[in-house]
Every structure is written in structure tokens, then in C-alpha cells.
Amino acid sequence: MKRIFFTLLSVVILGTAQETQPRVVTISAKPFEFPPSPVTLKRGEPVTLRVSAEDRDHGFYQKDLQPELDLSPDHVAEATITPEKTGRFVAICDHFCGSGHGNMKMIINVE
Numbered sequence: 531m532k533r534i535f536f537t538l539l540s541v542v543i544l545g546t547a548q549e550t551q552p553r554v555v556t557i558s559a560k561p562f563e564f565p566p567s568p569v570t571l572k573r574g575e576p577v578t579l580r581v582s583a584e585d586r587d588h589g590f591y592q593k594d595l596q597p598e599l600d601l602s603p604d605h606v607a608e609a610t611i612t613p614e615k616t617g618r619f620v621a622i623c624d625h626f627c628g629s630g631h632g633n634m635k636m637i638i639n640v641e
């Protein structure tokens with residue numbers, strides 16, 4: 531009986547832990563885009579943005595949603611955010627990275 535109880539308890543605990551893991555959205559940074567774009571997030575749902583630079587240093591910044599990441603090819607950067615309002619948000623590269631830097635953007639739609 532005790533064994534059944536602890537088995538059930540661990541199922542509940544593990545199940546809860548899995549449910550609370552934020553969804554991960556994987557994003558690449560390369561000249562001069564952030565595929566995949568656009569992405570759609572849900573208001574109130576925590577999400578981890580996992581961003582890797584493929585070629586050189588970049589930045590990843592969005593003033594309303596607040597991810598602000600320094601990207602370099604030797605590591606993967608992450609920010610977990612919870613969008614509080616719906617709309618269309620434009621994330622930008624905020625580290626100068628070459629001729630197309632000014633147009634290096636990503637669209638994040640929040641529903």
C-alpha cells in the first residue's frame with residue numbers, strides 16, 4: 531500500500547514538474563534575420579526563447595516583452611518571458627552586425 535502511495539505521489543510530482551516547464555521556442559540569428567519569423571505566443575503563457583547565433587555576435591531585444599540577449603556563436607542564450615498583452619511585437623538585433631543590421635528583425639505575435 532505504501533509503495534502504491536509513493537508511486538502515485540511521484541507520478542503527481544513528476545507530472546506537475548513537466549506541466550510547469552515553459553514551452554521552448556528555438557530561434558536562429560543569422561545575417562540578417564531571425565528564423566522562424568513570425569512566431570505566435572499566447573498571452574499569459576510562459577515561454578523560453580532559446581536563441582543561437584550562427585555566424586557572429588548579434589543581439590536580441592524587444593522592449594515590451596523584455597527579452598534582451600547578447601548572442602555569440604559559442605553559446606546558446608535563453609530568456610523566459612510571459613507575454614502580458616496581445617499584439618504584434620518586433621524584436622530587433624541591437625548589436626551592429628553588418629550591412630543588413632538595421633533590417634534584422636523578428637515578428638512575435640501574441641494572441
Ligand SMILES: [Cu+2]
Nearest residue numbers: 623625627631
Ligand atoms: Cu545586428
